[in-house]
Structures are given as structure tokens and as C-alpha cells.
Amino acid sequence: MSAEHLHDLTLTVNGVPHPVSVPARRLLSDALRHDIGLTGTHVGCEHGVCGCCTVLLDGQPVRSCLMFAVSARGHEITTVEGLAGPGGELNAVQRAFQECHGLQCGFCTPGFLMTVTALLAENPSPTEDEVVEGISGNLCRCTGYQNIVASVHRAAALMTDGAGEPRP
Amino acid sequence: MSKIDPEAVAEQAAETGQLSEGDEGTDRNVGAPRPRKEDAKLITGQTNWTDNIQLPGMLHMAIVRSPMAHARITRVDVSAAKQQPGVVAAYSGADLADEYTGLPCAWPVTADMVSPTHLPIATDKVRYVGDAVAVVVARDRYAAADALESVDVEYEPLPAVVDMEQALRDEVLVHDDAGTNRCFTWPFSGGDVEQAFAEADVVVKRRFLQQRLIPTAIEPRAVVVAPIAAADEYTLYSATQIPHILRLLVAGVTGIPEHKLRVVAPDVGGGFGSKLNVYAEEAIALVVARRLGRPLKWTESRSEGYQATIHGRDQIQDLELAATGDGRLLGFKVDLKADMGAYLQLVTPGVPILGAFMFPAIYKMDAYSFSCTGVFTTKTPTDAYRGAGRPEATFAIERMMDELAAELGMDPIELRRRNWITHEEFPYETVAGLTYDSGNYEAATDKAESAFGYAELRAEQKQRRESGDPVQLGIGISTYTEMCGLAPSRVLGSLSYGAGGWETASIRMLPSGKVEVVTGTSPHGQGHVTSWSQIAADVLGVPFDDVDVRHGDTAVAHSGLDSYGSRSLVVGGIAVHKAAERVIEKAKRIAAHMLEADEGDVEFADGRFSVRGSPDVSKTIQDVALAVFAAHDMPDGVEPNLDSECTFDPENFSFPHGTHLCAVEVDTETGHVGIRSYVAVDDVGRVVNPMIVEGQVHGGLAQGIAQALFEEAVYDPDGNLVTGSLVDYYVPGAPDLPEFTTDRTETPATSNPLGVKGVGEAGTIASTPAVVNAVVDALRHLGVDDVRMPCSPERVWRAIHRGGGGNGDGRAASAAQVTTSQSVVGGRQ
Numbered sequence: 003m004s005a006e007h008l009h010d011l012t013l014t015v016n017g018v019p020h021p022v023s024v025p026a027r028r029l030l031s032d033a034l035r036h037d038i039g040l041t042g043t044h045v046g047c048e049h050g051v052c053g054c055c056t057v058l059l060d061g062q063p064v065r066s067c068l069m070f071a072v073s074a075r076g077h078e079i080t081t082v083e084g085l086a087g088p089g090g091e092l093n094a095v096q097r098a099f100q101e102c103h104g105l106q107c108g109f110c111t112p113g114f115l116m117t118v119t120a121l122l123a124e125n126p127s128p129t130e131d132e133v134v135e136g137i138s139g140n141l142c143r144c145t146g147y148q149n150i151v152a153s154v155h156r157a158a159a160l161m162t163d164g165a166g167e168p169r170p
Numbered sequence: 171m172s173k174i175d176p177e178a179v180a181e182q183a184a185e186t187g188q189l190s191e192g193d194e195g196t197d198r199n200v201g202a203p204r205p206r207k208e209d210a211k212l213i214t215g216q217t218n219w220t221d222n223i224q225l226p227g228m229l230h231m232a233i234v235r236s237p238m239a240h241a242r243i244t245r246v247d248v249s250a251a252k253q254q255p256g257v258v259a260a261y262s263g264a265d266l267a268d269e270y271t272g273l274p275c276a277w278p279v280t281a282d283m284v285s286p287t288h289l290p291i292a293t294d295k296v297r298y299v300g301d302a303v304a305v306v307v308a309r310d311r312y313a314a315a316d317a318l319e320s321v322d323v324e325y326e327p328l329p330a331v332v333d334m335e336q337a338l339r340d341e342v343l344v345h346d347d348a349g350t351n352r353c354f355t356w357p358f359s360g361g362d363v364e365q366a367f368a369e370a371d372v373v374v375k376r377r378f379l380q381q382r383l384i385p386t387a388i389e390p391r392a393v394v395v396a397p398i399a400a401a402d403e404y405t406l407y408s409a410t411q412i413p414h415i416l417r418l419l420v421a422g423v424t425g426i427p428e429h430k431l432r433v434v435a436p437d438v439g440g441g442f443g444s445k446l447n448v449y450a451e452e453a454i455a456l457v458v459a460r461r462l463g464r465p466l467k468w469t470e471s472r473s474e475g476y477q478a479t480i481h482g483r484d485q486i487q488d489l490e491l492a493a494t495g496d497g498r499l500l501g502f503k504v505d506l507k508a509d510m511g512a513y514l515q516l517v518t519p520g521v522p523i524l525g526a527f528m529f530p531a532i533y534k535m536d537a538y539s540f541s542c543t544g545v546f547t548t549k550t551p552t553d554a555y556r557g558a559g560r561p562e563a564t565f566a567i568e569r570m571m572d573e574l575a576a577e578l579g580m581d582p583i584e585l586r587r588r589n590w591i592t593h594e595e596f597p598y599e600t601v602a603g604l605t606y607d608s609g610n611y612e613a614a615t616d617k618a619e620s621a622f623g624y625a626e627l628r629a630e631q632k633q634r635r636e637s638g639d640p641v642q643l644g645i646g647i648s649t650y651t652e653m654c655g656l657a658p659s660r661v662l663g664s665l666s667y668g669a670g671g672w673e674t675a676s677i678r679m680l681p682s683g684k685v686e687v688v689t690g691t692s693p694h695g696q697g698h699v700t701s702w703s704q705i706a707a708d709v710l711g712v713p714f715d716d717v718d719v720r721h722g723d724t725a726v727a728h729s730g731l732d733s734y735g736s737r738s739l740v741v742g743g744i745a746v747h748k749a750a751e752r753v754i755e756k757a758k759r760i761a762a763h764m765l766e767a768d769e770g771d772v773e774f775a776d777g778r779f780s781v782r783g784s785p786d787v788s789k790t791i792q793d794v795a796l797a798v799f800a801a802h803d804m805p806d807g808v809e810p811n812l813d814s815e816c817t818f819d820p821e822n823f824s825f826p827h828g829t830h831l832c833a834v835e836v837d838t839e840t841g842h843v844g845i846r847s848y849v850a851v852d853d854v855g856r857v858v859n860p861m862i863v864e865g866q867v868h869g870g871l872a873q874g875i876a877q878a879l880f881e882e883a884v885y886d887p888d889g890n891l892v893t894g895s896l897v898d899y900y901v902p903g904a905p906d907l908p909e910f911t912t913d914r915t916e917t918p919a920t921s922n923p924l925g926v927k928g929v930g931e932a933g934t935i936a937s938t939p940a941v942v943n944a945v946v947d948a949l950r951h952l953g954v955d956d957v958r959m960p961c962s963p964e965r966v967w968r969a970i971h972r973g974g975g976g977n978g979d980g981r982a983a984s985a986a987q988v989t990t991s992q993s994v995v996g997g998r999q
Contacts, residue, residue, distance in 0.1 A: 044389070049473070052472075054388065100213060103861045107440040109388045134904045146868035
């Protein structure tokens with residue numbers, strides 16, 4: 003078997019262009035973590051169920067373990083490392099998760115933060131049912147979700163108060 | 171405190187922000203909902219998981235696993251794999267057999283226990299789907315995975331044995347040399363059981379099944395080994411709960427001297443017992459790195475982990491409860507079969523034994539007998555999963571209490587009231603020989619009943635039954651206690667456990683007055699950095715933010731016994747408290763010297779040493795720390811440091827308790843169960859951080875409810891794991907779980923100076939029987955007296971339409987005498 007053909011491309015992550023050289027089958031999650039070194043995106047199942055690897059592609063949440071890096075060419079990728087502002091100030095969702103104890107071990111947390119950031123960008127004041135439905139594609143084994151649901155409502159309140167920008 | 175209210179959070183955030191700036195008061199941190207120090211890096215993606223680690227020249231390991239549950243290995247040929255692109259090495263089990271011994275089981279529960287050799291890579295037979303048979307090492311993970319297919323393994327298939335009762339017939343032997351699949355039988359009793367049963371007016375007899383569960387820590391396991399070949403030194407990074415125990419034991423397995431092996435548990439993403447082990451991959455990675463002299467990494471895929479990381483529960487429980495006609499308990503007989511799986515992992519046989527002491531629970535009874543038989547099957551090994559033995563015990567007694575209440579026509583809370591230990595009776599020695607130090611079951615139950623609206627819900631239930639509503643209401647009760655805080659070393663010794671139960675903490679006062687706490691506990695989500703900071707800050711009188719906590723690295727914390735069994739606070743936290751007290755004790759001598767006062771006249775409060783009667787003459791703890799660093803004027807014979815250490819060995823277990831009430835709505839037409847309300851009142855003694863405690867309760871409830879309603883590891887008759895991925899194994903998501911109403915009573919533990927009790931497992935232990943009791947209660951008037959877990963719509967529907975347990979015959983008689991309504995174990999569906 004000959005060596006795999008490598009594709010040279012540029013991935014734009016959190017506004018920064020990253021040139022990478024990857025085989026066609028390289029998962030976006032692996033490219034982010036191991037080629038670019040942005041290890042805030044986590045891999046919990048590699049079969050698209052747990053949601054730990056959720057990133058935003060042009061603002062929409064996608065599972066980076068179900069996507070090839072080469073397919074992300076030309077798109078704007080946002081990861082957890084891109085949520086805080088340029089001075090390190092946390093976005094509303096990050097603040098809310100801390101205030102409401104919406105995380106314990108924290109492994110699922112970046113996936114939730116990305117999902118909720120996109121959810122609130124689309125629906126700034128979700129109902130209880132909309133929150134529960136909105137996070138139903140992410141699994142957490144530590145919290146029982148109650149404080150995550152509270153975190154989403156808190157983030158919505160922070161954004162309404164103008165205390166946090168619904169970045170991106 | 172039932173639900174986090176965003177407005178209250180805003181106030182609290184403002185308030186705690188102020189507190190953390192200038193809080194120097196004693197006892198002002200313990201009890202406060204301090205925001206977690208851990209969170210900043212977790213919410214910004216700056217964590218250091220094992221799989222993040224990249225080392226120069228690092229190789230990647232992948233493991234060839236058996237696709238068969240039971241087979242003789244006739245040939246393993248790795249030569250083709252070695253020719254694959256990027257492959258550096260490949261080894262069969264035989265190739266590495268001289269590099270290590272078998273993996274350890276630290277809990278030989280009986281002298282005659284069968285403890286089979288458990289090589290990290292199988293050489294003669296494979297014994298479960300997922301058993302390792304070869305290893306491939308390549309330059310990247312993709313290449314290693316590709317090459318697995320090029321390893322040629324020939325098997326001679328043997329019959330699988332997945333059912334414990336079938337295994338006990340010894341027709342198929344998992345371990346040929348043992349001559350039996352019976353691993354051990356462990357008997358235990360207190361009081362005269364036969365006498366108790368002879369005197370009984372009522373005996374309730376049931377068989378309950380504890381289904382097999384998969385812990386599913388959300389971070390997969392991962393291992394990185396960094397060798398320094400020239401010095402024969404190794405660093406093992408592992409997603410483990412037990413870096414210290416792992417260091418000692420894997421050193422023994424690989425022959426690496428303990429002092430040449432450093433074990434690091436970097437950030438670890440959940441454990442629940444699944445990372446409380448010495449795993450094959452840790453040993454394989456070490457010996458392969460030793461051979462190759464190169465760093466290497468292995469990270470499990472989720473499906474791989476579902477086969478190769480331990481499972482939990484899996485018991486058959488045969489139970490008989492004897493009582494008088496007016497509902498006084500007389501005796502309890504417990505006969506267990508516990509599935510070990512194919513091999514013994516670290517504490518596999520000890521798990522049901524931990525439960526042995528908890529079947530009598532909070533109740534007074536004259537006699538108790540217990541027997542457990544451990545059984546080998548061709549399935550993934552079981553081991554500790556959140557609660558480890560106590561959820562099984564609590565389920566058994568709490569389900570039996572509801573069955574007895576039904577038998578007697580008595581309210582299930584009233585039955586419990588008639589039998590529980592009253593608060594005046596503590597300390598209380600149970601029929602199982604434990605001494606419960608404190609508790610107040612009346613207070614917790616009163617609070618729970620009130621929050622739940624028990625009387626109103628009973629009235630609604632009556633109305634729905636009378637009207638024949640297709641959606642029936644059920645109420646489930648669980649008045650639990652559990653033993654945790656593992657553990658007094660002497661007790662562990664008497665149970666033949668291979669280690670003690672102490673914990674070590676060190677305090678290092680830095681010259682600037684900042685504080686480093688080093689703990690032997692190894693957190694993986696529990697927030698020890700925050701809670702230990704609260705404890706140390708209060709004793710030392712320093713601001714919360716001036717304390718940092720170091721953990722999870724044997725080069726930093728040289729001594730420790732790690733985190734499991736809800737032990738970290740009640741053993742490790744107390745060690746922090748005592749070590750901090752030792753700092754103050756020494757600092758007081760030095761302060762007295764600085765103040766030119768007699769030590770007996772020096773008082774310490776709010777971070778300040780002062781002379782009694784002259785509060786203006788004082789030195790702060792920071793003044794003393796700096797003076798010690800300079801060491802220009804120390805008292806004679808006093809060493810110039812303000813460091814201290816404490817190794818705390820508890821005198822007793824910790825016995826949290828509480829009352830959980832669950833209301834379910836069961837659709838009798840579809841079998842769907844919906845939790846309408848859930849009230850948990852827990853008594854975990856004095857609380858260090860109520861926010862963290864509540865989070866632990868929530869997460870525990872989620873896992874206990876998941877056992878009741880959703881999760882089951884299913885094997886087919888050939889030993890294939892049918893639920894081999896997160897697609898098939900139902901870990902609940904947000905829509906599956908109810909909103910919990912939580913509250914507390916606070917009865918301080920008397921067995922430690924802070925009055926604290928463990929909380930990590932309580933929610934899981936309490937909730938499973940509360941939910942199943944509710945499901946059965948909803949359907950009892952339809953002739954249902956059990957529903958096998960998980961209470962899926964299908965099982966519930968079948969139970970309604972057949973009566974009984976949803977998996978067998980319905981109850982034949984309702985007379986108050988011996989009833990034998992057992993759910994028959996057929997093939998596992």
C-alpha cells in the first residue's frame with residue numbers, strides 16, 4: 003500500500019487561517035485537535051451521539067467527528083477556544099455555565115457551549131421545552147442536566163441584559 | 171434549593187465575588203457555594219486530557235481484540251501487519267508474555283477464591299468479546315487502526331456462557347484450570363435467622379435482577395507512556411481515578427521499580443468507577459514503550475471501551491424478608507449471584523461484599539444472613555460502578571419494604587417508620603455489625619413528604635384507579651443509607667482487601683503567604699480544588715484565592731489512595747483540615763517568639779496571631795510565613811519551614827442517608843413511564859460547598875434513574891455485546907430526566923472533626939428503587955408486583971398484560987403467608 007495522498011488546504015478556525023496537509027479521511031475533530039493543536043474540542047464517541055466534538059461551521063453546530071477536514075475548506079469554523087472575547091472575557095454562555103454549576107468533569111462542556119451558543123443566537127429567549135430540546139443532542143454523564151438547563155436560561159438572561167455578546 | 175434560579179445566581183455571583191476578595195474569616199468558606207476554581211480552564215478549552223498529550227517521536231498503539239466470546243487461540247501472525255505503511259512494531263500475546271505478569275485483583279474475598287491469571291494480552295484462550303490478542307504500533311493512529319486487519323488470528327471457537335446459572339453448571343469452563351466457574355462463595359450472618367423466620371407471620375420472597383450497566387465516563391480512557399530509556403525511567407499518563415494505586419500495582423506487573431515510575435492523572439473526564447482499575451492497556455503501553463524506547467499513546471474508541479472497560483452491577487438477588495403481622499421486621503435472607511465476567515479486575519469480587527453490610531439498611535431486625543457466589547462468564551469483567559454493591563443492596567431492601575407493605579396492606583412510609591432506627595438511638599450497631607454514627611431518618615422523611623405532597627398524590631392515585639384512567643399514578647419511596655468514605659484500614663484488612671483506606675494531605679506555606687495544598691485524592695469532576703481550598707483557607711485564615719491544590723501526579727503527591735467510594739472529602743478532606751491545623755500549631759510557636767510572648771498566651775483568629783489581652787500586638791500568618799523563609803530569628807530547635815503533612819485513617823465509614831420520593835405516570839396502553847416529580851432530601855452532614863453537593867446529587871440521581879428506566883448492557887447467547895455503542899446503549903439525555911427537587915437535612919457525622927459525610931454515590935444508590943417502586947405501585951392493582959429493569963415500555967406493557975414481573979409468571983396468591991412470585995430468569999432479552 004502506498005502512502006496516502008495528502009491534501010493541502012487552509013482551515014479557518016476562530017478567524018485564524020491554519021494551513022494543514024491531511025489525508026482525505028482525516029476527521030475534522032482530529033485535524034482540529036492534533037494537526038492544529040486546538041484541543042478544546044473533545045472526542046467522546048466518534049460515532050456522532052455524544053456531541054462532545056460539536057463545533058460551529060458558519061455559525062451552525064456540527065459534529066466534527068462526523069465530518070472530514072477537507073470538507074471544512076472555505077468555511078468559518080468556531081471552536082470553544084473562540085468563544086471568549088479578544089481580551090479573554092467570557093461569553094454569556096461560558097459565564098452562565100460557571101455561575102450555575104453547569105459542568106463537573108467538563109469533558110462534554112465545550113460541546114454544550116457550542117450547541118448553546120448557536121441555540122441562543124437563533125432563539126435568544128427559548129422556553130423550557132426549547133432549551134431541553136436544544137441540548138438533547140449532547141450527553142453529559144455528571145450533571146443530570148438540570149444545571150445545564152439553568153445555565154442556558156441564565157445565558158439568555160445575560161444576553162438580554164447586554165452583559166454578554168452572543169458570539170459568534 | 172430545588173432549582174437554580176437565574177436571579178438568585180446573579181445575586182450569589184455578586185456576593186461570592188466580594189467574599190473571595192477579602193475573606194479572611196474563619197469558617198466563612200466552609201458552607202459557602204464558592205464558584206469552582208476548576209471551571210475557568212474547562213469552559214475555555216484549556217484542559218489537559220491524556221489524549222491531548224503530544225510528545226516528540228510519539229507512536230500510536232492499537233489493539234487487536236477478539237470478535238469471539240470464547241475460543242482457543244491457535245495462531246497469531248503479526249508479520250503482515252509489520253509490513254503495513256507506518257507500522258513500527260506488532261506483537262502477539264506470546265511475544266510480550268515475558269514482559270509482565272498477570273493483572274492484579276486486590277481483593278481475594280475468600281481464602282479459596284479462584285483468581286485466574288489475567289494476562290494483558292491473551293495467549294491461550296480468549297474469554298470475552300474484546301479480549302486483547304495482539305498489539306500494533308504505528309506512526310499515527312489511523313495507520314495503527316488500518317494495520318489491525320493485517321494481523322492474522324486463528325480461533326477454535328468454544329461455546330459462550332453468558333448466563334450465571336448456566337455457568338454454575340460448569341458445562342463450559344471459562345478457566346479450564348480452575349475446573350469450575352464458581353469464583354467464590356462468601357457467607358455472612360448476624361443473629362438467629364432460622365428462629366426469626368420460624369416466628370414470622372409473613373415472609374415475602376422475591377427474585378430481583380440487577381442488570382449489567384456500562385459506566386460510560388464521557389472521556390474515553392487514554393494512556394500515554396514517556397520512557398527515558400537510558401535511565402530506565404517511565405512516566406505513565408493515564409485517564410485514571412487512581413494514579414497512586416496504579417503506580418504501585420503496574421510497577422509490580424511490569425517489573426519497573428516503583429521509584430522509576432511516575433504516574434500522572436492529567437485532567438480526567440469522569441470515572442464512576444470505570445477508571446478505578448489497573449487495565450491491560452496501561453501495562454501493554456509500558457512494556458511496548460520499554461521495548462521500543464519511544465513514547466506512545468493509546469486512546470480507546472467508544473465502542474472499544476464498551477468491550478474493554480469494566481461493566482457494573484449484574485447480580486441475581488434471591489431475597490426473603492420475614493416480619494410480624496403488624497409489620498415489624500424479624501429477619502432478612504439474601505442470596506446473591508454476582509457476575510464477575512471473564513476475569514477478576516482490581517476489586518471485582520469485593521463489589522458485592524461491600525453491599526453485604528447494607529441490606530439491613532436503616533432498619534432494626536433480629537437476624538440477617540447473606541451469601542454471595544461470584545460466577546465467571548464469557549463477558550467483559552465487572553467491577554465498581556458508582557455505588558459498587560450498595561445500590562444493589564439498597565434496591566433489594568427498599569423494593570422488599572414496598573412488597574411487604576403491599577402484602578400487609580400498610581402504607582410503605584408507615585412500615586418504614588415502624589422499623590427504622592430513631593434519631594435517639596444513635597450510635598446504633600446494626601445486625602450486620604456496622605455502627606452508624608448519626609442520622610435522623612424522621613426529619614429527612616418529614617421534609618420529603620411535605621415537599622412531595624404525599625397525601626395529595628395518594629388521593630389522586632386513588633381517584634385515577636377508581637376511574638380506570640389509562641394513565642396510572644405510582645408513588646415510590648426509598649429511605650436509604652449507605653456506607654462510604656472508604657475506609658478504616660483495619661476494617662479493610664478484616665475484609666481481606668489488599669490496601670488500607672487512609673489518605674494523605676500536605677500543606678506548603680509559601681514565603682508570600684500563599685498556600686499549596688497537595689492531596690492524595692484524584693478528582694475527575696468532583697471539584698476538590700475548590701472544596702479543599704475552602705477547608706484550608708478557613709483553618710489557615712487566608713483568602714480562598716490564596717490557596718491552590720495540587721493532585722494527580724505521583725511526583726507531586728507522593729502518597730495517596732485516590733478517589734472512589736465517596737471517600738475524598740471524608741478521608742482526604744479531613745487530612746487537609748488536620749494538616750492545616752498542624753501548620754497553625756507550629757506557626758503559633760514561631761509567632762509567640764516574634765511577639766516575645768508565652769506560647770500559651772497567643773491566640774489565633776482570622777489569620778492573625780495576637781497576645782491575649784493585647785489584640786493590637788499581632789502577626790499575621792503571612793508575617794510568620796515570611797519570617798520563617800528568612801529564618802533570621804527562629805525559636806531554638808524549630809526548623810525553618812511551615813509545611814505539614816497528615817495521613818488520616820478514619821475510625822468509621824461515613825453513613826449519609828435520606829428519603830427520596832418519586833411519582834410516575836404510567837401509560838397502561840403503551841407502557842411508557844414518565845417521572846412526574848422527584849423529591850430528594852439527603853443528609854450528608856455538614857456541607858463544605860452546597861453548590862457542588864447539589865451537583866453530585868443531581869448526577870447521582872441521573873445515573874440511578876437511568877438504571878431504573880433506560881440502561882442495560884445486553885449480550886446475545888453467543889456472547890456478543892449487542893449494546894456496543896452509544897447508539898444502542900441508552901445513556902439518558904436532557905429530555906429523558908425530570909426536574910429534581912432537592913433539599914437537605916444536616917445531621918453532622920460524629921466520626922470526623924468537620925462532621926461531613928460522603929455524597930458522590932448517594933443519589934445513585936437512593937434513586938433506582940424509588941423509581942421502580944413507583945412503577946410497580948402504579949400497576950399493583952393490575953396484579954403487577956415487579957417490573958424488571960430497565961422498566962422500558964415493552965417490559966411495563968408485558969407486566970401489565972401478563973401480571974407479575976414482566977418477565978415471567980404473575981403472583982399466584984396474595985395471602986399473607988409465603989408468597990413466591992419470582993421473576994424467572996430466562997434468556998436475557
